Amino acid sequence: PAPAMKTVTVSYQPTTANGPIYIAIDEGYFAEQGIDVRLEKTLTAAALPLLINGDIGASTGPVKIGLINVIAKGEHVRIVADKGRLTPGSCTAYALMVRKDLFDKGVVTNVADLKGRKIAQRDSDYDLYRALALGNLSRDDVEIVDMDFASVIPAFKNGAVDAGLVTEPYITQAINNGSAVVLVPAQDFLPDWPIPLYYGPALLDKDPDLGRRFMVAYLKGVKQYNEGKTERNLVILGNYTHLDRELLNQSCWYPIAADGNLPREPIRGYINWMYANKKITQKLNDDQLYDMSYVTYANGVLHNTTDGRQQTT
Amino acid sequence: MMLNADRVYPVLLPLVSLTGVLLLWELCGRLGLINPLFFPVPSLIFLAFFGMLADGEIQTNLSITLFRVFVGFLIGTIPGITIGLLMGVSEKTRLFLDPIVAATYPIPKLAIFPLLMVIFGIGELSKIMAIAFGCFFITLINAMGGVRNINKVYFEVAKNYGASKTQLFTRVVLPASLPMIFTGIRIALGMSLIVVVGVEFVSANHGIGAMIWNAWQTFEIEKLYVGIFICAILGILFTLVLKKIEHRTIPWVGQLAHPGEE
Amino acid sequence: MMLNADRVYPVLLPLVSLTGVLLLWELCGRLGLINPLFFPVPSLIFLAFFGMLADGEIQTNLSITLFRVFVGFLIGTIPGITIGLLMGVSEKTRLFLDPIVAATYPIPKLAIFPLLMVIFGIGELSKIMAIAFGCFFITLINAMGGVRNINKVYFEVAKNYGASKTQLFTRVVLPASLPMIFTGIRIALGMSLIVVVGVEFVSANHGIGAMIWNAWQTFEIEKLYVGIFICAILGILFTLVLKKIEHRTIPWVGQLAHPGEE
Amino acid sequence: MKLACRHISKIFGEGEKATRAIDDISFETTEGEFLCILGPSGCGKSTLLKIIAGLLKPSSGEVCYSGNNHAGPMNSMVFQEHGVFPWMNVMDNVAFGLEMRGVPRKERYARSLDFLKRVGLSKHAWRNPHELSVGMRQRIAIARAFVNNPEILLMDEPFGSLDAQTRLILQAELLKIWSDHKKTVIFVTHDIDEAILLGDRVLVMTSVPGRIKDVLSVGIDRPRDIDLENTPEFLALKTKIWNSIRLEVERSMTGDHDDA
């Protein structure tokens, strides 16, 4: 029996990183599950309060200190699935970039050369720490300039910064307009770093069943997303990111685990680092961070209904 | 000749200044004096503009933005003017409320936008309220200043002829403050555009601000400038309409506008 | 008794209203009427405040922010007032410049902040200029409105007594517009706080805005409110200082302030 | 309606800057009296009138009324600064008092038009005050007070900006209204002839701080004619008032020379 339609609001930024969700919407996977997904573009900072408050059910984005603090305070927010990962050997969706002229002249060709240079970043202490470690540098060896991503390219162009942590689509833009090159891709200094999917109390507490159905649809989206830059996928991602075909084709799509499971080691390392640096006062254990019951359920359902899906399409 | 100039200048000078700026810009671009990567010439921007117009991209985004602006403007301006006038008239109200206004006005709405979303929910309301707050304080402070400028004798006349508080408000305080209220409205109208684009920039799928955000994402600099041009054009239109209304509403001030040039 | 009230109210009422708001908030928090996760009670905020004060975190950030505010405010306000008055006095200047003002004012600085960085570099200047723009337009529009409100007869007197353009400006137009200029300055001061925090929020290592941003990132909600409280306190202080200056500078307007309450 | 001022003083400002404007002024009017007030420029006439109207609080002393109305009677003031609202047309300015009392528009326009005719402005009923001359604005203020039909009329140099002939016509109107409705009128003027022509009594004030210097009964029968001005009793009174004020003016102007 078809369940009544329920709305789940998902906070997001209109980037390629949320491909599975776009696909699951446009292909009707959510509708199959009786879910009407509303996408809400929000500041990363706003997503967490809205998640806690139950205004939104699910959210995405890298694990940050705020999440740790909120969970430590006892709020019911959990990582429930993988939604992209910096896989070694894969394409580059996040990188430490350096100005092209510096690179071409051989002034900066590896991380160690960054000593004393200006590096643009925004709330990426750990990322920077890991990147600089490749050249045996620490924060104090460089000059850090806080800057939002959109400003990085203008800053490269007029020589205001020498290097910076950059994500897609700005990586492709910077390469295309010749302002910067990739010095180290992020998968080299943050191997297997996950960008997960979170649930808040609206799903975890109020309607876990809705959460389970959401996960089924999501994983179907992941499956199609993992088919790569197919015509259909390009069209769908284009609808949501407003990026043109060419840029979409060039840019990196994060690989996502088909079963939604994600490695825990990188975040453990991050938590240890934060604890050591007194940025948090409490180490969370895995149970406080993850709730993998949803992907477990969805994987079970999906194996059972593979035939069913073929019938419906 | 004088009369001629009086008729011609109000149309001619604005045209000259606006086209002058655009031409200068175009020229600098063509001569390679400015970096086309960040400052494309106006002709290219207009080209992009018409392309986006043909797509219907502008129309949808503009209508969403305008809806937010008008609703937010009204929600902010009407209480802003009312409370501002009340604070101007009654010293006790002013002493009581002014510290609260002084304390809440400079709180940046952007920095507490997540809280606004918690209070007003996601969706339109939180965006509209951010605009409303922007307009509220500006019109309030200007309306309060307007009352302070009213010649004391008008209050004395009103009191002497037995005006009730409401009558004092509607027949004396409000009309007498209109010149400054209009100035406040002009600033608030611009502010509502600034705020709406700022809010859409950080959290909206549609609207001129979201359009600009997308342009940054894709680094389609012409599209970015189309967004900026739309703000500029709206600014000009709003100002023109406001001038017309002003001209009708406060003729006694208009006549003081051209000192020594008659 | 009347005299007593006149002396006591100006101190009492603001205190009552401010502490009243804080107490009400504390009470609602203690009674569990508001979510402490998003709206912590004032006592906790003050606790966090003193903690940050002891760390020196507030002092460094505040001094950086205040520096930006004052420089940006001055850079924006002085030309804003001057050009606004000139536009008020000379119809031709107004016709020429007003469209440009109307077009550039509503362009959201936040959305073009990357461009400001291209023009003014990434250091302090781009942040200061964003503040300056915010103040510039507000004071300009209010100063222009101030001139329009000047009684025609003052211009006639000035002309009749052979005032040069400069003299007309410094001895008549400027002082006569002061009431509205002060209103503009009040709005601009608040705006400069809003803009500086906004700018620091999106791109700065230090300053109150960066402090607020960090608080959001770590979700230390008390720290966030400390940032907001600092804005509020600055707003109150700025307003107080401005009132004092106003009181000295434009006594003839002050006396019109308490209609019918003497 | 009778009115009594008891020991009224007014000090403006505080501390060093304090100025005593009027000092211990006491007088009573009789029922329906026409009282004129004369005094040198800056002696506190306007201040006194505003205190009587309840627009200024005296620093000490009080204003009392006795009549059928205990809540303080309705008074209408013609302000020295006119106080014509620039945002209303002439008609609405004149009808202002009636509007405040809730008289329906049609009626208040009809009644106002009547008075606009009497002050010679009916042609300008729908114009805006800023398009009129100073004297025309003063007449708006006069019509506004007349049409309001108050129990007490307070007039602060109401005819100061009018030519002699218009002034005569309006004086006649004022006297007609006064005698028809037996109002109390307190009338500040600079013109001694006017004070004698109009007043039952003339109150002469000293230079600042204003005290009562003289109260003179006019005692000339009404209706009084302009030709009266050449009668001996008129001239005697005029000379008396003249000298009384001259002393005050001289005192203040000379005092001025000395102090400076």
Added chain:
Amino acid sequence: MKLACRHISKIFGEGEKATRAIDDISFETTEGEFLCILGPSGCGKSTLLKIIAGLLKPSSGEVCYSGNNHAGPMNSMVFQEHGVFPWMNVMDNVAFGLEMRGVPRKERYARSLDFLKRVGLSKHAWRNPHELSVGMRQRIAIARAFVNNPEILLMDEPFGSLDAQTRLILQAELLKIWSDHKKTVIFVTHDIDEAILLGDRVLVMTSVPGRIKDVLSVGIDRPRDIDLENTPEFLALKTKIWNSIRLEVERSMTGDHDDA
């Protein structure tokens, strides 16, 4: 300094709302003449004066000067609205004209103080105008014009808010300044006595649109005394002017009754 107005007309507004304020006014002054202008309220006296001062452009006609200065002579106007700046203290208001001409502060204060004494305000030199009475503000405006020592003095009802005695003193001051420096004075007043006492000639205007109705030479020897007012020649002139204006006022007031 001689001054000539040639066919001056002024129309305010445009189209339907156009009002003709003055119509085809022509006259000439002789060297150092004292010309008084009388006319019903709203007839265009202030408009005419502002045109002469160069503050309003006439709709047609021109104002010509002949004298040693070809660029148009310096004139100082006493405005009917006073135009005292509230943001300057009394002293700076009076010294305004001198300041504009670059007279050093010390000198201009000394000269202004002299005139402040003459108008009886030296005690108030450092006060702010909003603390003064209407008549005191008017005296500031008068002192400001006097101290400026212009070639032409234009006075728009300068004594309108002053009591009779103060007015007399200032009339005497004015005559002294006029005869000492042989200035041209154009003096708008509502007071026929004043016009005859002061003027060489009296120009009577019709009601609006203002035209020249009569130009009368006073022809009474100077110095003229206030006792003059009872001489037959004075009375004859007064009656003549009186009737001339009365007709105009009646015409406009009656016209009003008819039109409305």
